[in-house]
Amino acid sequence: MDKELKxxxxxxxxxxxxxxxxxxxxxxxxxxxxxxxxxxxxxxxxFQIVRVYNPAIAFSIGSGLSSDLRxxxxxLMPLVGIAVVLVLYFRSKDMRPFHRWCLAGVVxxxxxxxxxxxxxxxxxxxxxxxxxxxxxxxxxxxxxxxADASIVVAGALLLLSLLREARGAxxxxxxxxx
Numbered sequence: 001m002d003k004e005l006k007x008x009x010x011x012x013x014x015x016x017x018x019x020x021x022x023x024x025x026x027x028x029x030x031x032x033x034x035x036x037x038x039x040x041x042x043x044x045x046x047f048q049i050v051r052v053y054n055p056a057i058a059f060s061i062g063s064g065l066s067s068d069l070r071x072x073x074x075x076l077m078p079l080v081g082i083a084v085v086l087v088l089y090f091r092s093k094d095m096r097p098f099h100r101w102c103l104a105g106v107v108x109x110x111x112x113x114x115x116x117x118x119x120x121x122x123x124x125x126x127x128x129x130x131x132x133x134x135x136x137x138x139x140x141x142x143x144x145x146x147a148d149a150s151i152v153v154a155g156a157l158l159l160l161s162l163l164r165e166a167r168g169a170x171x172x173x174x175x176x177x178x
Contacts (some may be wrong), residue, residue, distance in 0.1 A: 007097060008090060011104035012172025018108025022147040023115060026125045048129040052143050055123030075117045082110045098161055107112070112147030 033039030
């Protein structure tokens, strides 16, 4: 395998790892926690393992839509998004390795949640629940799963990296003018 292809394929191990960890953790929750209950609490009620389902998207946006419309919108839109990201991932010849790893984490999380959307009629299984003490109007942060965490963390790292690079490029450009 040539070096360039290997550099493109290696980060996809993270994609596979995120999908596997997400689905294994969800399987463990289905085996140990009854639906719509708290399975365990830690540090008082600061952190809880629960079993809830989200038929919509982040923060339950779209939960009022019909189930057929939700299936189309929340199944096909992420599928198209993942496809676009993968096309960019493979077509880009100058993408930095760190950016490939970040995109691989985002794609892994997206695939993990898509599996739920297509194979769990109740919706995406969420189980990580944290107390939020009324910040931003939330007594508890919306419940999430490992796929969600991967999307947020990898996406934030990618955004921070891109902003840092843009700031550095702007500084270099301003430095050459003076």
